[in-house]
Amino acid sequence: MSDIRNSAGANTPDPLRILLEASQVAAEYSLDLDDLLEALGSLIRKVVDYQLFAILLVDDKEELEIRYSIGYRPELVRTLRVELGQGITGHAAAHRKTIVVNDVRNDERYLMALDAVRSEMSVPLVARGKLVGVIDLQSAQLDAFGDREREIVELIGSRFSLAIDAALLYQGTVRTNQTLRVLHEVSRDFSNILELEELLESVAGVVRRLMPYDAFSIYLLEEDSQTLKHYFGARFDERVQWSSADLGQGLVGHAAKERRSVLVRDTDDDERYISAVEGIRSEVAVPLILKDRVIGVVDLESVRVASFSRDHEQTLGLLAPQIASAIENARLYERVADSERRMLDDLAAARHLQKHLLPERCPTVEGLEIAARNYPATAVSGDLYDFYEFREGSVAIFNGDVSGKGAAAALYAALASGLLRNAARKHREPTEFLQAANRALMANHIESRYLAAMFAVWNPARREIVVASAGEPPPVVRRAGVIEALHIGGMPLGLFVSPQFEQQTIRLEPGDVFVMASDGLHETENEAGEQYGDSALGETIGRLADATAEQLLEAILEDATAFGGGGELVDDRTVIVLRAQPVGA
Numbered sequence: 001m002s003d004i005r006n007s008a009g010a011n012t013p014d015p016l017r018i019l020l021e022a023s024q025v026a027a028e029y030s031l032d033l034d035d036l037l038e039a040l041g042s043l044i045r046k047v048v049d050y051q052l053f054a055i056l057l058v059d060d061k062e063e064l065e066i067r068y069s070i071g072y073r074p075e076l077v078r079t080l081r082v083e084l085g086q087g088i089t090g091h092a093a094a095h096r097k098t099i100v101v102n103d104v105r106n107d108e109r110y111l112m113a114l115d116a117v118r119s120e121m122s123v124p125l126v127a128r129g130k131l132v133g134v135i136d137l138q139s140a141q142l143d144a145f146g147d148r149e150r151e152i153v154e155l156i157g158s159r160f161s162l163a164i165d166a167a168l169l170y171q172g173t174v175r176t177n178q179t180l181r182v183l184h185e186v187s188r189d190f191s192n193i194l195e196l197e198e199l200l201e202s203v204a205g206v207v208r209r210l211m212p213y214d215a216f217s218i219y220l221l222e223e224d225s226q227t228l229k230h231y232f233g234a235r236f237d238e239r240v241q242w243s244s245a246d247l248g249q250g251l252v253g254h255a256a257k258e259r260r261s262v263l264v265r266d267t268d269d270d271e272r273y274i275s276a277v278e279g280i281r282s283e284v285a286v287p288l289i290l291k292d293r294v295i296g297v298v299d300l301e302s303v304r305v306a307s308f309s310r311d312h313e314q315t316l317g318l319l320a321p322q323i324a325s326a327i328e329n330a331r332l333y334e335r336v337a338d339s340e341r342r343m344l345d346d347l348a349a350a351r352h353l354q355k356h357l358l359p360e361r362c363p364t365v366e367g368l369e370i371a372a373r374n375y376p377a378t379a380v381s382g383d384l385y386d387f388y389e390f391r392e393g394s395v396a397i398f399n400g401d402v403s404g405k406g407a408a409a410a411l412y413a414a415l416a417s418g419l420l421r422n423a424a425r426k427h428r429e430p431t432e433f434l435q436a437a438n439r440a441l442m443a444n445h446i447e448s449r450y451l452a453a454m455f456a457v458w459n460p461a462r463r464e465i466v467v468a469s470a471g472e473p474p475p476v477v478r479r480a481g482v483i484e485a486l487h488i489g490g491m492p493l494g495l496f497v498s499p500q501f502e503q504q505t506i507r508l509e510p511g512d513v514f515v516m517a518s519d520g521l522h523e524t525e526n527e528a529g530e531q532y533g534d535s536a537l538g539e540t541i542g543r544l545a546d547a548t549a550e551q552l553l554e555a556i557l558e559d560a561t562a563f564g565g566g567g568e569l570v571d572d573r574t575v576i577v578l579r580a581q582p583v584g585a
Contacts, residue, residue, distance in 0.1 A: 033167040037068035040160050044135070045070075047156075048149045052113055052138035056082060056089060057168070058131055060310040061265070064093060067133070072113065079281070079305040081265070087111035089136050092122035096131060098150055102143040119144035123153045127165035172311075179315050182209055190326035194333040200232035203323055207300070210319070211312045215277045215301035219245060219252055220327065221294055228256055228297060235277055242276045250274035252297045255285035259294060262286075263313045265306040277301055284308040286316040288324035295324055344379070351379050357417050363387045365395045366460040368508075369579040371549035373557065375520075376572050382409025383518050383574040384417055388424040393460050396424055396433070399472060399576055400453040401518040403492075409572075412449045416441065416493075430455040430468030431501045434493065438470070441494035450494040454516050456578075463580065465514055468503035473522040476537050477506060478513040481545070483538035508580035513541055513552065515578070520571035521556070524564040532563050549579040 037055050044053065052071040056064035064082040066072065085094040088109050092099040100121045104110040110120065119139040125132040135157055137145065185206075193199040204216045215235045219228035226247055233240040248257040254272055255262045262285045267273040273283065280301045288296040298320060300308060362370040374383050382402035389395050398420060402409040416437075423436040433455050441451060452471035459466070467475065471492035474485040486506070491499040508514060515537065524532040540559045544552055556575055 031167055031170045033164070033171055034068070036160070036163055036167050040135070040156065040164075041068055041070055043156055044137070044153060047152050048137060049139065049141075049144070050137040051140050052117065052136075054136045055133060056093075056136060057133035057164070058093075059306070061306075063306075064089060064134060065306065076113065081306050082111070088120050089122045089134050092124050092136075093131055093134050096124045096126055098123045098154060100145050100150055102145070104138075113138060114140075116140040118142045121145040121150060121153065123150070123157050125157050125161040125164060127161040130165070132161055132165050132168070175311070179210060179318070182206060190322060191329070193326065194330055196231075196327070196330040196334055199326055199330045203298070203326075204232065204234050207298070207316070207319070210315055211300070211308070212302070213300040213307075214303050215240075215280065217242065217252070217299040217301075218288075218296060218323075218327075219256075219299065220288075220296035220331075221256065228252060231296075240277075245274075251283055251285045252299050255287045255299075256294050256297050259287055259289065261313050261317055263308060263310070279303045281305045282307045284313050284316065286313070286320050288320050288327065290321070290324040290328050295328060298323060348379060351376070357414060358385065359387055363389055363395055365389075365458060366393055367463060367581050368395070368458050368460065369549040369581050370397070370576070371553040371579075372574075372576040373553055374572070374574045375557070375569060376405075376410075377520065377569040378406045380407055380410035381572040381574075382406070382413050383520065383572040384413045385574055385576055386417065386420065386424075388421070390428065394428075395458050396428065397456045397458070397516070397576060397578065398424070398453065399516045399518065399574060400451050401472065401520070401572070401574070403448070403450050403452075405572055408449075412446060412451070415444060415446075416451050419444070428457060430457060430466055430503045434468055434470050434490065434501045435499075438493045438496075438499060442497060445494065450492040452492045452519070456514075456516070458578070462507075463509070464505050464507050465578070466503055466505045468501045470499070470501060473517060473519050474534055475514060475516040476534050476541060477515075478538075478541045479506075479508065480512070481542075483542050485534040485538065508578075510580050510582045511545070512580045513549075513577065514580075515541060515552070515556070516576050517556075518572060518574040520569065520573035521560050521575055523571065524560050524573075525570075526563055527565060532560050536560075536563060549577045552579065553577045 040055060041053055054066050054069040054072060057067045059065050062084060066077045066080055069077050082090045084090050088099050088101055088107065091109055101107045101110065102119055104117055104120050117138045117140060119141060121137045123135040125134060135153055189202065190199065193202055200218050203218065207216065217230060218232045220231045222229050228245045230242045230244055233242055245253045247253050251262045251264060251272055264270045264273065264283045267281055267283055281303055282305055283299065283301045285297050285299045287294050288298060298316060302308065358374060362372055372385055374381055374385065382405045384400045386398045387395055400416065402412045419440040420437055423433055423440060427433040427436045434453065454467065454469045454472040454475065456465050456467035467488065468490060469488040470490045474487045476483065476485050486504055488502050488504055490501040517537065522531065522533050537556065540556050541552065544555055547555065553575055
C-alpha cells in the first residue's frame with residue numbers, strides 16, 4: 001500500500017491521494033468482508049492516530065455490533081450491541097452525521113470502553129441511501145480529532161461504504177446459497193436415516209453447518225402427558241441429557257405452546273428463560289410442526305449475547321418441517337420395528353408351542369418304518385401331521401394342510417388338531433374319519449379357511465394301508481420297484497356340509513414305500529416354472545431302493561430344495577415316509 005503524503009513530504013495527507021488509495025483498497029477486497037474491514041482499519045491508522053478503533057455494522061435487529069476492532073477487550077466485542085440513538089456511536093448512526101467529541105467526560109452520551117479515553121469520533125457509513133454501519137475512533141488525548149481527521153475518515157468511509165454494502169450482499173447471497181444447498185442435501189439425506197438416534201445426531205451436525213451454537217437440543221412432545229421430553233442434547237460437542245419441560249415452561253415450552261419460534265437476544269433480560277446450561281446468554285427455539293400438529297422443538301443456545309439473528313431463526317424455520325417429517329418417519333419406523341420384534345418373539349413362542357402339537361417322535365409299529373418332517377415357510381406352519389395308535393397294533397397316519405400360511409393358518413391348524421384327535425378316537429375307517437372331521441370343522445366354520453387332508457390306517461396283520469384323501473396331493477407308492485401316484489378323490493374339509501370321499505386299500509410287502517406330502521413339496525418350482533410334483537418325487541424314491549425311511553425323507557427334502565434353487569420356502573412343506581418291514585420288525 002502506498003504511503004499517503006503530499007508532494008512536499010509534509011504529514012498533511014493529500015485528499016486526492018487518499019481517495020485514490022481508498023478506492024484501490026476497497027476494490028481489492030470488494031467481496032471479502034473481513035479482509036475489507038481489516039484493510040479499512042489499516043488505512044485509517046496510517047492517517048489518524050487512535051487508541052481504540054471499531055467498525056460497527058447494522059445487524060438484522062437494526063442494532064450496531066462490532067465486526068472489526070483494535071484495542072477492545074474480546075468479551076466486550078462479543079457482547080456489545082448498540083441501539084440506534086444510544087451513545088455517541090448510536091447518535092451518529094441514527095442521524096447519519098459524523099459526531100466528534102473532544103472530551104467525552106463532558107458528554108453524557110458516551111459509553112465507556114476504557115477509562116483513559118478522552119476523545120471520540122463516529123463517522124456513519126451510508127450506501128444506496130441506507131445506513132451500513134459506523135466507523136468509531138477513540139483516543140486518550142483531548143481534542144484528538146479535528147476537522148482534518150474528520151474529513152479524512154469521511155473521505156475513506158465514503159469509498160468503503162459501497163464496498164462494505166456489496167460485501168454484505170455477497171456474504172448474504174453465499175449464505176443463502178449455502179443454506180439452500182444444505183436444505184437440498186437434508187431432504188435427501190434425512191429420508192435415508194430411519195434410526196432416531198442417528199437422525200438427531202445428523203440434525204445437530206447439519207444445523208452446525210448453518211449456524212454456530214454452544215448447546216443444541218431436540219425435545220419431542222409426549223402426547224399422553226403433554227410433556228416435552230428431552231431426546232437429544234449436545235454441549236460443546238459432548239452429549240448431554242436434560243430434564244423434560246411442560247408446555248409453556250421456559251423458552252422451549254413457550255415455543256411449543258405458542259406454535260411459533262422464540263428468539264432471545266439476552267437471556268438475562270427474559271423472565272421466561274430457565275437455565276439448563278451454565279453461562280448461556282442467547283437462545284433460539286423453533287417448534288417442529290407436522291400436519292398442523294406440534295411434535296417437538298429444536299433449541300439452540302450460545303454463551304454470547306445476541307449470537308442468533310433473524311436470519312438464523314428463519315433458516316431454522318425452513319429446516320424445521322424437514323426435521324419434523326424425518327423424526328416422524330424415524331419414530332414410525334421405530335414403532336414398526338418394535339412391533340415387528342414383538343411379533344417375531346410371539347411367533348417364536350408360537351412355533352415353540354406348535355412343535356408340541358406335532359408328534360415328538362414317530363411311533364414304533366410292527367412291520368412299518370415311519371419318518372416325518374415339517375418345515376414352515378414362515379415362523380409357524382399351517383401344515384400338521386399326527387399319528388393315532390390303536391390297541392390291536394394298527395396305527396392311523398394323518399397329514400393336513402390348512403389354506404394359506406403364517407399365523408392365521410397355524411391357529412386354524414391348532415384348532416383342527418384337537419378336533420381331529422377326537423374324531424380319530426371314534427372313527428377308524430378313513431372315509432368315516434374324514435366325514436366326522438368335516439362335521440367338526442363346519443360346526444366351527446371360519447370364513448375362507450379349509451383343510452386339505454389325508455388319512456391312512458396301517459393294519460400290520462394284513463399288511464395293508466387303507467387311505468382316503470380330502471384334497472391332498474396324491475400319495476406316491478413304490479411296490480416291487482414300480483412307482484405310481486394314487487389319485488384319490490375328495491374335497492377339502494370345512495367347505496361343504498356333506499362332501500364325498502374315496503378310499504383305497506394298498507398291500508405293502510417288505511421294502512415297499514408309501515409317501516404322502518403337502519402341496520408345499522409338490523408345488524416347488526424351478527427357474528423354468530416347472531413343479532416338482534409326483535413325477536420328481538417318484539424318481540427320488542425309485543433310485544434309492546435300499547434306503548431307510550429316514551434316508552428317503554432326507555433325500556426327498558434335499559432334492560426338492562435343489563430343484564427349487566435353494567431359495568426360501570414359498571409354502572409350508574410336510575413329508576411322511578412309510579416303508580414296509582418284514583414281519584416281526
